[in-house]
Amino acid sequence: MIPLSRPTITAEMKESVSQVLDSGRFAKGPKVEEFEETFARYCYVKYGTAVSSGSAAVYLALRALDIGNGDEVICPAHTFIATASPILLVRAKPVFVDVGDDYNIDMDDLEPKLTEKTKAVIAVHLYGQMCDMDRLMELKQKYGFYLVEDACQAHRAEYDGKMSGSFGDISCFSFFPSKLMTVAGEGGMVVTNEDQLDVKLKALRDHGRDYRQKGGKFISSLLGSNFRMSEISAAIGIEQLKHLDEWIERRRKIANLYNKFLPQEIVKPAEYPKRRHVYCLYVIRTPKRKELSQFLWKSGIETGIHYPIPLYRQPIFSVDSHLPKTEEICQEVLSLPMYPRLKDEEVGYICQRIGNFQEGTT
Numbered sequence: 001m002i003p004l005s006r007p008t009i010t011a012e013m014k015e016s017v018s019q020v021l022d023s024g025r026f027a028k029g030p031k032v033e034e035f036e037e038t039f040a041r042y043c044y045v046k047y048g049t050a051v052s053s054g055s056a057a058v059y060l061a062l063r064a065l066d067i068g069n070g071d072e073v074i075c076p077a078h079t080f081i082a083t084a085s086p087i088l089l090v091r092a093k094p095v096f097v098d099v100g101d102d103y104n105i106d107m108d109d110l111e112p113k114l115t116e117k118t119k120a121v122i123a124v125h126l127y128g129q130m131c132d133m134d135r136l137m138e139l140k141q142k143y144g145f146y147l148v149e150d151a152c153q154a155h156r157a158e159y160d161g162k163m164s165g166s167f168g169d170i171s172c173f174s175f176f177p178s179k180l181m182t183v184a185g186e187g188g189m190v191v192t193n194e195d196q197l198d199v200k201l202k203a204l205r206d207h208g209r210d211y212r213q214k215g216g217k218f219i220s221s222l223l224g225s226n227f228r229m230s231e232i233s234a235a236i237g238i239e240q241l242k243h244l245d246e247w248i249e250r251r252r253k254i255a256n257l258y259n260k261f262l263p264q265e266i267v268k269p270a271e272y273p274k275r276r277h278v279y280c281l282y283v284i285r286t287p288k289r290k291e292l293s294q295f296l297w298k299s300g301i302e303t304g305i306h307y308p309i310p311l312y313r314q315p316i317f318s319v320d321s322h323l324p325k326t327e328e329i330c331q332e333v334l335s336l337p338m339y340p341r342l343k344d345e346e347v348g349y350i351c352q353r354i355g356n357f358q359e360g361t362t
Contacts, residue, residue, distance in 0.1 A: 002346050004302040005178040006339045008240075008247065013184070016235040023231075028206075031234040038241060039173075039189050042156075043165040047198035049190045050229035050237075051205050054152040054174025057188035059086035060227060061148045061170040062120070064190075064200040067092050071119035075150075076105050077310045077326040079124045083150050084311050092119065096312045098323035102272050103283070104131040106325065111139060120146040125154035125164055127269065127306070128180070128251075128280035133159040133167055148172065152188070155180040156248050158276035165191050170201075175233075180248065180280050181240040183233035250340040251279040254347055258282055258336065261351035263358045267332070281306055285332040292357055293334060299353045304335040 020031060032050050040048035051057050067073060069091040075084050077096040087094040095118070098109040103126045110121070121140070123131045140147050149165055151157070152174035157164040165171035175187035190201050200222065203210045208224030210216045229237075255277070259268050267285035271277045283306060286292055293303045310326045312319035336350060356362060 002301045002337050002342070002350065003339075004304045004335060004337050006341060007177045007182045007184070008243070008340055009184065010239065010243070013236050013239040016239050017232055020231045020235050026231050027228060029231045031231045031238065032229055035229075035234040035237045035241075036189070038238060040191055042163075042241060042244075043171070043191050044163050045166055045171075045191045046193045047191060047195075047201075049198065049201040049205060050234055051188045051190060051227045052229060053186045053227075054172060054176060054179075054188040055082040055086065056205070056227040057152075057172035057174070057190045058083060058122070058148070058150060059089055060190055060201055060204050061172055062086055062090045062092070063204050064170060064197050065120060065146050065148070067119045067146075070117065072115065072117040073120045073122060074110065074113060074118060074145075075122040075311075076124050076126070077312055077321070077323050078103060078307065078329055079126055079150070079311065080152075080307060081311060081314060081316075082152075083122055083124055085316065087122075088316065093117075094311075094317060094319075096310075096317075096319060096321060096323065098325050099126075099329065100325065102129060102132075102270070103127055103329065104129070105136070107132055107135040107139070109323070110136075114139065114143050114145065118143065118145050120148055122148045122150050123168070124150040124152075125157055127283050128154050128157055128278040129269070129272065130154060130157045130159040130164055130275050132272075133162075134274075137167065146170075152176075153179065153280035154278060155280075156244055157278045160274040166193075168192075169194065170197060175237060175240075180251075180278060181237070181244050183229070183237045183240070185233060187229050187233045187237065247340040248278045251338060252277070254338060254342055255279045255282055257344060257347045258351065261348065263351075263355050265358055266354065279338055281335045282338040283333050283335050285329070286334060287332055288357075289332055289334045292354065295357045296350070296353060301350055301353065302337065305333060306335050307333075
């Protein structure tokens, strides 16, 4: 079976775990600090805060921006639920906007939904390609909302030569095993250039404690909780980051092979002007998704659906809405195998079987 995704674990990563185990320091230690500093530099921002998951990263971003009851937060209707559920957790109101053919926020649908209650916009760089940041930053300057980048699927993606995570007031990343890099389990990172936001983020992820203050270990000035990352996870993350550039180049080569050999009838992902796609997922569109997915499974090829349900139709939201492009996409998207160790001949086999399906042959 060719899996949908497969993380890469090297001997150096295993050795880094052994070193942490031998040290006896498993939490709140030097590896977490090193990972935060290294990842922040990688994103060309000042500060990083390592947390327990990408979902925690989005939640803490909203908390740090003091978003709460009476505020509205705009996000795309086509994304994973972890983008929007934190909006409810801070008691704000989610406002859903449609997406474009790039699967990201439709800026023409965004502007009419900006109101005096709009406190923030969560811009999701879905599948590994960034939003239209020129238009988004123009709207940010015009309306004055906070910008939270959900870059959980877009490590090292670029817009006009500028890195994902370097545009927002706060930006969020995930290290779940299916992402571009992993900590061999759950993990995330929040990055920012703002000194005070960094202080709040680090306090919120550790029971609201500010260690810069006298007696900070025993004084909680904010309502926080335990969203910390372990030393073992951070050690793996440090080693993973060393390989991320080469892994992304491999993903882009795999995407080029897919683009070249998949049948013309299949809607393939496009790389838009000024953007560098990193292909966390390689997502095609077809009206025969169910049939193709079953055919590929029988051929030993795993596929996925990211995502089948518009967020406004999730029971926790129950919003009366109809966004046409989101509805269309949710019915047709299908993710093909994509990971650095995927072999050229495996990509060729996948394309051949999809061609066989299109031709009605076995």
